[in-house]
Amino acid sequence: MDFDLTEDRQMLSDSLNRFLADKYPVEHRTKVAYAEPYHDPALWDGIAELGALFALASEDKGGFGGSGFDISVVFEAMGRVICPEPVLGALLASRILSHTDADQEALLSGAVRYAVGLGEIEAPYDLSFIKTEAQKSGDGYTVTGRKSAVYGGQAAEVILVAAKLDGKLAVLSVKAADADVTGYGMMDGGGAAEVLLDGTPAELVLADAEAAIQDAVNAGIVALCSEAVGAMEVLHAMTVDYLKQRKQFGRAIGSFQALQHRAVDMLTEIEQSRSIVIKAASELNGEDATKFCAMAKNLIGRAGRLVAEEAIQMHGGIAMTWEYPGSHYAKRIIMIDAQLGDTDYQLAKVASAA
Amino acid sequence: MDLTFTDEENAFRQEVRDFFRENLPKEISDAVKNGGELTKEHMERYHAILNEKGWLASTWPEEYGGPGWTPVQRHIFDEESCRAYAPRIVPFGLNMLGPVLQKFGTQEQKDYYLPRILNGDDWWCQGYSEPGAGSDLASLKTRAVRDGDHYVINGQKTWTTLGQHADWIFCLCRTDPDVKQQEGISFILVDLKTPGIEMRPIKLIEGGHEVNEVFFTDVRVPVENLVGKENQGWTIAKYLLTHERTGIAGVGASMQSLEEVKALARKTMRSGKPLIEDPLFAARIAQVEVDLEAMKITNLRMLFKAQKQGAPGAETSILKIKGTVINQELKDLARRALGPSAAPFPGHITDGNLALAPASEANNAARYFNNRKTSIFGGSNEIQRNILSKAVLEL
Ligand SMILES: Cc1cc2nc3c(=O)[nH]c(=O)nc-3n(C[C@H](O)[C@H](O)[C@H](O)COP(=O)(O)OP(=O)(O)OC[C@H]3O[C@@H](n4cnc5c(N)ncnc54)[C@H](O)[C@@H]3O)c2cc1C
Numbered sequence: 001m002d003f004d005l006t007e008d009r010q011m012l013s014d015s016l017n018r019f020l021a022d023k024y025p026v027e028h029r030t031k032v033a034y035a036e037p038y039h040d041p042a043l044w045d046g047i048a049e050l051g052a053l054f055a056l057a058s059e060d061k062g063g064f065g066g067s068g069f070d071i072s073v074v075f076e077a078m079g080r081v082i083c084p085e086p087v088l089g090a091l092l093a094s095r096i097l098s099h100t101d102a103d104q105e106a107l108l109s110g111a112v113r114y115a116v117g118l119g120e121i122e123a124p125y126d127l128s129f130i131k132t133e134a135q136k137s138g139d140g141y142t143v144t145g146r147k148s149a150v151y152g153g154q155a156a157e158v159i160l161v162a163a164k165l166d167g168k169l170a171v172l173s174v175k176a177a178d179a180d181v182t183g184y185g186m187m188d189g190g191g192a193a194e195v196l197l198d199g200t201p202a203e204l205v206l207a208d209a210e211a212a213i214q215d216a217v218n219a220g221i222v223a224l225c226s227e228a229v230g231a232m233e234v235l236h237a238m239t240v241d242y243l244k245q246r247k248q249f250g251r252a253i254g255s256f257q258a259l260q261h262r263a264v265d266m267l268t269e270i271e272q273s274r275s276i277v278i279k280a281a282s283e284l285n286g287e288d289a290t291k292f293c294a295m296a297k298n299l300i301g302r303a304g305r306l307v308a309e310e311a312i313q314m315h316g317g318i319a320m321t322w323e324y325p326g327s328h329y330a331k332r333i334i335m336i337d338a339q340l341g342d343t344d345y346q347l348a349k350v351a352s353a354a
Numbered sequence: 355m356d357l358t359f360t361d362e363e364n365a366f367r368q369e370v371r372d373f374f375r376e377n378l379p380k381e382i383s384d385a386v387k388n389g390g391e392l393t394k395e396h397m398e399r400y401h402a403i404l405n406e407k408g409w410l411a412s413t414w415p416e417e418y419g420g421p422g423w424t425p426v427q428r429h430i431f432d433e434e435s436c437r438a439y440a441p442r443i444v445p446f447g448l449n450m451l452g453p454v455l456q457k458f459g460t461q462e463q464k465d466y467y468l469p470r471i472l473n474g475d476d477w478w479c480q481g482y483s484e485p486g487a488g489s490d491l492a493s494l495k496t497r498a499v500r501d502g503d504h505y506v507i508n509g510q511k512t513w514t515t516l517g518q519h520a521d522w523i524f525c526l527c528r529t530d531p532d533v534k535q536q537e538g539i540s541f542i543l544v545d546l547k548t549p550g551i552e553m554r555p556i557k558l559i560e561g562g563h564e565v566n567e568v569f570f571t572d573v574r575v576p577v578e579n580l581v582g583k584e585n586q587g588w589t590i591a592k593y594l595l596t597h598e599r600t601g602i603a604g605v606g607a608s609m610q611s612l613e614e615v616k617a618l619a620r621k622t623m624r625s626g627k628p629l630i631e632d633p634l635f636a637a638r639i640a641q642v643e644v645d646l647e648a649m650k651i652t653n654l655r656m657l658f659k660a661q662k663q664g665a666p667g668a669e670t671s672i673l674k675i676k677g678t679v680i681n682q683e684l685k686d687l688a689r690r691a692l693g694p695s696a697a698p699f700p701g702h703i704t705d706g707n708l709a710l711a712p713a714s715e716a717n718n719a720a721r722y723f724n725n726r727k728t729s730i731f732g733g734s735n736e737i738q739r740n741i742l743s744k745a746v747l748e749l
Contacts, residue, residue, distance in 0.1 A: 034699070121710055122623040124693045129626045148710055149694035184702035187560070188721045192697060194708050230486055248490035305686070312559075312726050316488055316734065317513050320727050322557035331559065331723060336692045344634040345624070 003278070009065075009073050012077040015050055016077040024335035026325040030189070033328075037155045037183065038191025044085050044155075048110025048276055056091045056108070056219075061098045063108055068281025071219055072226040079230025082332045086152025088223055088339075089115035093160050096171055099212035100205060115156035115176075117147030117195050117240065123348035124149070125314040125341040126214060127162055127169060130262075134163040134172050134202065141165075141204050143172050143197045151339065154183025155195025160205060161197065162213055171209040188331040214290055217255045220340050221293040222284055225277045225300045228336050232270050232307045235329040239263060239311045246316075259314050269303035277298070294341070294349035301343030304333040357651070359426070367430045374438035378404050383439035389717040392441055394477075394519045400441050402473050411448050411472060418456055418464075419472050421600065425657035429605070436606035444516065447471040447478035449601075451524050454541070454594050458582040466510075467543075481511040481525035481544070481568060482591070488735050491526070492535040492588060496570060498542055499525035500577070500584075505542060507550075507573040509600070515729070517553050517566035520546055526587050539587035544580040549576075556728075560702065560720040568684055596666050602732065603653040603677030608646050611684035615639060618691045618715060629691055638690075642683050647678055649673075668745035671738035678728040678735065689722040 005013060017300040023043050032040040048051070055070045056064025065071075071091065078087060090107060093114035097104055132145025143163050153159060159174050159181075162234050181194035200345035206212050240263055243254030253259055280296035308330035312319040319326045337343055358653040359367070382396050404410040423431070441630050443449070452471055455464055460664050470476045487494040496509025507527055507553030517523065523544050530538030546553070550573040556565045616639060629635050653673055660666040689696050695710035696719035703709050709716060729735040743749045 033518075057719070119694060121695055123626075124624075124695070126625040129623070149568050149697050182703070182705070182708050185699040186697045187723075192705075194710070247486075248488060248493070250490075250493075255445075256736075258739065261457065309726065313729060313735070316730055317727075320559050322559060322561065329560040334689075335719065337690070337699065338697060342690060342693060344632065344638075344690075347634060348632075 005069070007325055009069060012051070012055055012070075013073045013077060016047070016074065018054055019050055019182075020077055020081045020083055026081075026328065029082060029084065030322075030328060033082075033189030034185050036185075036191075038185045038189070039084045039086060039152075039155055041155075044113070045110060045170045047083075047085055047087070052087070053090050053094075053108045053110055057094045057098060057104055058088075061094070062104045063094070066098070066285075068219075068222050068284030071222050071284070072218065072277060072281045075223040075226040076230040079186055079227035079232075079332075080234050082189065082231055082329055083247060086113060086115065086155050086191070088220060089113065089150075089152035089156060091223055092116035092118075092216045092220050093158075095210050095216035096160055096205065096209070096212050097208070099215070102205070105299050107199055112158060113152070114158050114192070115150050115152040115191070116216065117150040117153065117159055117161040118217070119148060120146060121148045124338075125345045128192075128238050130162060130164065130169075132161060132163040132197065134165040134170055134204075137199075137201075141172055141202045142201055143174060143200045143202045145197055147195040147197070150193045150195050152191065153181060153190035153195055156193075159195055161195070161202070162209070165204075168208055169210045169213060170203040170207050171213065172200045173205050174200055186335065188335040189328065200292060207281065217340055218280075218284060218289045218293040221297045222277065222281050224336050224339055225273070225280065225296045228304050228333055229270065229273050229298045232266075232273065232304065233331050235307060235311045235326055235333065236263075236266050236270055238313055238326045238329070242315055242318075253314075262310055262314065273300055273303045288353075291350060291353035294346040294353065297341055298346040298350060301337045301346070304336060305343075308333045325341065359430075362407070363426055363430060366427055367434060370431055370434040371438070373407065373409075374434060374440060377407075378438055378440055379403075382441065386439040386441050386497055388713040389721050390563070397441060397444055397519075398474050398477075401443070404443075405472055405474070410443070411452060412443075413449055414452055414456070418452070418468055425661050426654070428601075429654060429657060432601055432606040433609060434606075436610040439610075442607075444477070446480050446515070446520075446524075447476065450480060450594050451478050451543075454524075454581060454590055457593060458541075458586075458590055462578070463581065476522050477516075477520045479514050479517040479520035479523045481514060481523040483513045484510055489734055491591070492539070494526055494528060494539065496525065496527045498525075498529050498540060498575070499529070500529070501574075503577050504574045505577060505580070507542070507544065507570045507575060509570050511568040511570075512565075512568045513556070513567050515554070515564055517546075517568060518555065518563065521635060522546060523568065524581075526591055527621060529587075530585050533585070536588040538585055539591070540584050541581040541587040541590045541674075542575060543581060544570075544573065544575050548573050548575065560723040562720070562724060574619050596670075602670070603649060603673035604681050604728075605653050605677065608649070608677070608681045610685055610686065611681060612639075612643060612646060614714075615642075615684055615687045615691060618688060622691050622693075635691070636685075638687055642687065645676070645680050645683075649676055652676070668741050671733075671741045674732065674738045675729075675735045681728060682722075682725055685718070685722040685725045688718040692718045 052074050054063045055065035057065030093116050120130050134141050134143045179200050181193045183193045246253045276296045278301045281290045283292040318324050366428050385392050411420045414423040484494050498505040498507045529540040550571045552569045554567045555563050622629040700717050700720050
């Protein structure tokens with residue numbers, strides 16, 4: 001057993017952390033995360049140049065990684081600066097395309113930005129209930145329906161969408177320029193889009209895509225959970241720092257046991273979070289991936305709420321402000337719960353898998 | 355023991371309900387329902403509507419223009435106003451300064467300020483907290499130095515709620531730096547038009563503007579604006595805090611939130627079924643409902659006790675702690691129920707056809723984040739626990 005990163009991953013982690021710490025000071029992050037196009041295209045290129053996207057795919061698909069730990073390293077680094085770059089879209093897309101023979105060079109080099117439209121307003125998590133439909137039309141296909149909260153969709157050139165084709169879940173590829181895409185910023189920064197498809201021309205990526213989609217969702221869960229762990233650690237460190245600095249009643253508020261124990265409870269939950277993410281990452285390419293990813297997302301949902309709410313509470317008013325960096329970490333950590341299946345949805349999945 | 359409302363109380367409830375139906379402008383109730391920021395005009399108009407009926411200053415004695423309600427009537431009013439999506443009353447003049455002036459003010463102060471509060475001539479804000487003095491309010495540093503028939507004020511207040519609309523601010527200032535902290539504080543009324551005052555907005559976590567910082571540089575205030583005696587400010591502040599606690603359980607608001615969460619869960623689809631049929635989510639709702647049902651009674655029990663004793667006791671801190679937790683839990687459920695549809699930043703989707711949720715729900719994430727404030731302000735829930743363990747448990 002060895003809980004250290006391999007040398008390659010450690011190098012990727014170091015260079016990515018350095019780059020992001022340098023380029024994404026929180027003022028810059030807040031500026032770009034909340035104004036169109038809700039990310040920084042120059043820094044997207046920078047992240048791609050570091051090879052972060054190649055780390056998301058396996059060697060036989062043109063990348064140099066693709067394991068749960070590779071994904072985890074990239075997203076934890078992003079979580080530490082709450083980076084709004086649409087890397088999740090690239091991961092989900094690469095993961096789906098890896099079930100085909102498609103060439104991923106343009107995707108993994110960052111030259112073409114991808115987003116993946118899975119959920120819909122009435123079926124955000126459980127995709128068996130989506131309504132979007134694909135149809136054969138001449139040589140190609142068309143898609144009709146609405147994909148909602150497509151993360152990174154505001155900045156994507158290609159959108160892969162989940163649609164029903166002959167009653168089965170399929171994935172089709174749509175050019176953003178051919179669809180009706182409305183981008184917007186999110187509560188926690190970064191962008192998404194509503195994608196309206198109305199007989200929109202599409203290319204078939206995978207006809208029987210249920211397993212591929214689940215695999216992509218699992219990878220996305222490892223990514224989001226890793227991002228959450230990175231963000232939680234930073235927010236916890238800020239909180240502990242503040243407990244030491246802030247004085248009331250002539251002493252550091254961190255000297256009050258009522259707060260000390262709660263800061264420790266946060267630490268415990270973060271350690272548990274890290275462990276479940278390690279477990280999920282190690283199982284990602286195995287048979288029980290879905291169960292362990294569901295476990296990770298459930299635990300992160302619970303721990304995230306505790307960490308975000310306690311961080312705000314123990315800071316007092318200051319953490320209620322936009323200006324204080326911690327508030328943005330708290331928002332990101334909370335909003336992760338609604339991506340790719342929330343705490344309750346995942347708990348039910350764990351229960352039914354057992 | 356009898357938990358039923360009397361016939362008179364039921365008739366009163368009907369009267370309040372009818373009143374809101376007939377007199378509350380839809381524009382205002384829609385603004386409340388949609389959770390956006392109410393404008394100054396909305397709030398002034400609402401206050402005027404209540405004032406005309408004689409219901410505005412619900413905690414004031416009749417001699418000052420209050421309606422003379424019992425605690426139960428106030429409770430019924432609170433429930434019905436939430437049910438009707440009426441705004442919360444802006445508390446600073448009505449529920450804070452009013453009772454202070456009635457108890458500590460001179461006859462001139464009462465005659466001048468109280469009618470102006472009722473008529474909406476002056477919008478008041480509360481200048482207590484400072485960057486270095488939050489929970490430890492008594493450590494405040496803003497100085498007021500006597501100079502002839504003026505005080506000269508220097509310092510900074512912060513977190514001043516709705517200060518951007520205000521005409522006046524009531525401040526706690528240090529008038530004697532050489533005595534025990536609590537004994538050198540005075541309660542002073544300051545006209546915000548006085549030269550030397552600067553107000554700057556603070557943007558909150560969800561993007562809204564409801565609090566401000568206020569800077570004082572050589573601000574000259576007539577000595578007549580002192581309330582009570584010089585250096586008696588802490589006594590007044592403590593008195594005011596007990597008044598700040600009426601309605602602090604937020605029972606009416608939580609009842610309304612519970613209905614909203616249920617309605618949301620009934621129409622939100624998850625895995626082909628309404629979310630309310632998901633046993634996990636249904637259990638979450640039921641759990642809060644149990645707590646809220648108990649809180650209604652806890653609240654009434656404490657209101658009754660306060661009425662008998664003449665003043666709320668330290669145990670009302672329980673209302674603050676549990677009341678805010680219940681409300682925050684409901685806001686959390688509303689955000690969860692919406693799921694990814696709560697993701698868009700409020701106001702970013704301008705085309706109504708594209709909205710992921712109706713306006714009354716789209717702000718649920720923003721409301722959840724904003725509502726975290728309730729366990730921080732008005733004496734944080736930690737401070738309330740300190741009060742309970744000292745004053746009630748004598749630990
Ligand atoms: C949205 C909002 C609106 C507000 N409106 C107003 C207003 O209109 N006017 C006004 O004057 N003020 C207002 N306040 C200020 C509010 O009253 C203070 O935020 C509050 O008193 C807490 O002070 P603080 O923020 O400085 O936190 P701190 O006092 O620094 O507290 C930080 C943390 O330490 C904890 N803590 C402190 N002391 C102890 C202790 N002895 N034991 C255990 N834990 C402790 C606190 O509970 C908190 O968790 C507002 C605040 C907010 C957020």
